Amino acid sequence: MFSIQTFLDAFVPLAWAARYTLLVSCLGIALGLVIGVVVCAMRLSGSRLARGIGALWVSFLRGVPLLVQLLLMFYLLPVIGIDVPPLVAAVVTVGICASAYISEIWRGAIGALPGGQTEAAQAIGMGPATIWRRIILPQAVVMSLPALVNELILLVKASSLVSVVGILELTRASQAQAATTFRPLEVYLAAACIYLAINLCLAALGRWLEHRMAI
Amino acid sequence: MTQAASVDMTRINKFYGPFQALRDVSLHIPPGKVTCLIGPSGSGKSTLLRCINFLERYDAGEIRIDGQLIGYDTPGGRLMSGRRLREMRRDIGMVFQQFNLWPHMTALQNVAEGLERVRGLPRAEAEAQARAALDKVGLGDKTANHPARLSGGQQQRVAIARAIAMQPRVMLFDEPTSALDPELVGEVLAVMKQLAAEGMTMVVVTHEMGFAAHVADRVAFMERGELVAAGTPAEIFANPRDERIRAFLHSYHERNAFEV
Ligand SMILES: Nc1ncnc2c1ncn2[C@@H]1O[C@H](COP(=O)(O)OP(=O)(O)OP(=O)(O)O)[C@@H](O)[C@H]1O
Ligand SMILES: [Mg+2]
Numbered sequence: 001m002f003s004i005q006t007f008l009d010a011f012v013p014l015a016w017a018a019r020y021t022l023l024v025s026c027l028g029i030a031l032g033l034v035i036g037v038v039v040c041a042m043r044l045s046g047s048r049l050a051r052g053i054g055a056l057w058v059s060f061l062r063g064v065p066l067l068v069q070l071l072l073m074f075y076l077l078p079v080i081g082i083d084v085p086p087l088v089a090a091v092v093t094v095g096i097c098a099s100a101y102i103s104e105i106w107r108g109a110i111g112a113l114p115g116g117q118t119e120a121a122q123a124i125g126m127g128p129a130t131i132w133r134r135i136i137l138p139q140a141v142v143m144s145l146p147a148l149v150n151e152l153i154l155l156v157k158a159s160s161l162v163s164v165v166g167i168l169e170l171t172r173a174s175q176a177q178a179a180t181t182f183r184p185l186e187v188y189l190a191a192a193c194i195y196l197a198i199n200l201c202l203a204a205l206g207r208w209l210e211h212r213m214a215i
Numbered sequence: 216m217t218q219a220a221s222v223d224m225t226r227i228n229k230f231y232g233p234f235q236a237l238r239d240v241s242l243h244i245p246p247g248k249v250t251c252l253i254g255p256s257g258s259g260k261s262t263l264l265r266c267i268n269f270l271e272r273y274d275a276g277e278i279r280i281d282g283q284l285i286g287y288d289t290p291g292g293r294l295m296s297g298r299r300l301r302e303m304r305r306d307i308g309m310v311f312q313q314f315n316l317w318p319h320m321t322a323l324q325n326v327a328e329g330l331e332r333v334r335g336l337p338r339a340e341a342e343a344q345a346r347a348a349l350d351k352v353g354l355g356d357k358t359a360n361h362p363a364r365l366s367g368g369q370q371q372r373v374a375i376a377r378a379i380a381m382q383p384r385v386m387l388f389d390e391p392t393s394a395l396d397p398e399l400v401g402e403v404l405a406v407m408k409q410l411a412a413e414g415m416t417m418v419v420v421t422h423e424m425g426f427a428a429h430v431a432d433r434v435a436f437m438e439r440g441e442l443v444a445a446g447t448p449a450e451i452f453a454n455p456r457d458e459r460i461r462a463f464l465h466s467y468h469e470r471n472a473f474e475v
Contacts, residue, residue: 116315119270120374124329124381125305127297134332139319 006183010174010190017173018194024090024162024169025155029102029148031095032155036102043107054103061100067161069093074165090162094155101151109144110136142213149206153199170194219247219416220281220306220384222267227276229262229440236262237273238440244385244433246281247414251427253451254437255463260420263437264387267418268307269300280307280385305333308378312390314370316362322349322373323358326380334381348380349373352406368399372406379410386410388419404430424467428452436460 042054061069073093077084113136121131163172174191178184222244229237236259244250252260265271267278269286277290285303288295316325326345330336336344349358352372362370371391378386388407392400404426411417411430421427427434428448435445438459444451455461 114313114315116311116313117317120309120311120315120317120377123268123270123304123307123309124377125301125303125333126329127301130332134328135317142319 003183003186006181007186007190010177010181010183010187011194013177014170014173014187014190014194017168018170018198020087020162020167020169021156021159021171021195022198023087024094024159024167025152027091028094028098028155028159029152031091032098032102032151033148035096035099036106039099039103040106040110043103044110058100058103061097066094066097066158067164069097070161070165086165086167090165090167094159094162098151098155102148105144105147105151106140109140109147112143113139142210145206145210145213149202149209152206153202156198156202157195217382217384219414221246221416222385222418223277223279223282224263224267225277225279227263227266227273227278229259229266229271229273236440237266240276240437240440240442242435242442242445244416244418246416248432249411249417249419249430250433250435251431252418252420252435252437253422253424253427253463254443258437259440260437261389262440264389264418264420267385267387268304268309270309301333305381306384308381308383308386310371310374310378310386310388310391312393314362314367314374314394316370316374316377318362320361321358322354322360322362322365322376325362325373326377329377329381345376345380348376351379351409352376353402366399367395368402371395371403375403375406375410379415385416385418388417388421390420390422392421392423424452424464424471436463438463 039054039057042050043058045051045054070090070093073089074086077089117135118131121135126134159169160171163169168176170191174187178187181187222242224240224242224244227237227240228235240259240263242250242263252264254260262271266273267280267285269278272286272294275291278285280303283303284290284295286295286300287293317328320328323342323345326348327338327341330341330344331338334341346355346358349355352375354369354372354376357365357369357373360369362373365373371394375391391407392403395403400423404423407417407419407426408430419426419431431448433445434448434451436443436451436455436457436459443457443459444455451460452464455464
């Protein structure tokens with residue numbers, strides 16, 4: 001029999017564990033945005049070396065599962081003498097991984113801008129820095145918003161993987177809860193509801209932002 | 216208006232890889248006059264026009280704006296610095312077939328942007344001059360509209376305002392009415408005629424033979440990267456000596472009914 005009481009009781013501890021889920025995914029995307037801009041600039045730059053490094057970065061991070069990246073980072077850091085809490089290692093790894101996808105999102109958005117806009121700016125004597133700042137980036141940010149929100153939602157779900165480095169986030173917490181209550185169905189259903197609620201909120205936030213920034 | 220400039224092109228050659236897009240093109244664009252470039256598709260009209268403000272790099276020859284070489288430090292020498300090129304481009308306005316407005320800015324911002332960021336005017340002054348330019352093209356009441364909220368003809372007029380606000384000494388037009396619905400062509404041509412009447416040097420690539428015949432002071436005909444002939448509209452349209460021009464006009468007449 002499905003126990004409504006167990007289902008409802010599970011919410012409090014699970015919601016508490018979800019703070020790690022949110023922390024890892026939100027800090028991860030923030031870090032990913034910053035590194036992503038740099039990687040994107042490298043991939044679009046005139047320097048062959050920079051383009052090569054950017055391409056390598058993207059293909060490695062997209063080609064290796066996040067789970068493996070987390071484990072690599074977790075065991076690599078002590079070897080090279082860096083001692084940080086697992087949570088920091090997790091956030092950094094998620095951020096680095098996200099940067100690969102985000103840089104491609106930026107690159108796609110910039111590539112989708114009609115080239116004529118840049119030519120029109122050049123034709124009145126505008127310099128490259130001003131063109132980037134005033135013409136290209138403002139539009140690229142708006143155009144990439146839906147894809148960035150999508151990326152954030154993917155990260156929320158992927159954040160369950162950080163449990164391998166010992167962080168008790170939502171999925172790991174529900175496993176523990178299921179084991180102690182012997183009520184896996186109720187507990188996992190509660191976890192599913194929390195994931196769904198988080199992601200619906202993020203999607204709504206994204207739509208609001210898109211609407212606010214619509215061209 | 217600021218002094219209208221002349222453009223002198225001497226033996227321009229341009230290659231795309233092995234393909235030669237311009238062959239020894241020499242053309243004098245007199246100051247304060249309208250010169251129309253006509254010719255079949257792919258003949259190199261846009262390429263030649265875009266060489267004038269060095270959006271396209273020419274490989275050999277010289278292009279001088281009022282005697283000043285554009286693109287290179289010396290003929291056949293090194294590329295000129297980006298800064299110097301930008302200075303020269305300020306004096307050369309350009310209007311594109313696809314308008315190329317910046318969609319995230321209002322009509323006013325589109326026009327004021329260059330005044331503020333390139334000419335360095337204070338915001339208020341830039342906007343005042345932008346308003347005046349938009350008034351001039353008959354869009355004084357549309358300053359707050361984004362391009363998406365303007366008709367094609369209105370967008371092209373904003374693009375013209377954006378160019379003339381910089382007070383250029385030459386204006387380049389690349390098929391300014393080709394992307395427009397037929398009923399919107401007139402309003403753009405009217406603005407161009409007004410500009411011509413004010414004594415602006417204009418180089419216009421066009422498939423509007425009516426405009427070329429009635430407004431141009433000179434018409435130049437291109438084919439396969441070569442300048443076949445240049446002369447008055449009467450010389451080119453009424454009794455062209457070159458067989459290629461006759462063939463071009465004949466096929467044009469077949470597609471469009473128009474009288475010179
Ligand atoms: N970036 C490019 N790379 C290679 N070839 C090009 C490039 N741009 C133009 N060409 C070629 O150069 C030739 C001249 O092109 P251009 O655009 O100047 O012609 P056009 O006279 O303006 O034609 P249209 O009336 O169709 O606009 C064409 O054969 C074209 O295919
Ligand atoms: Mg063309």
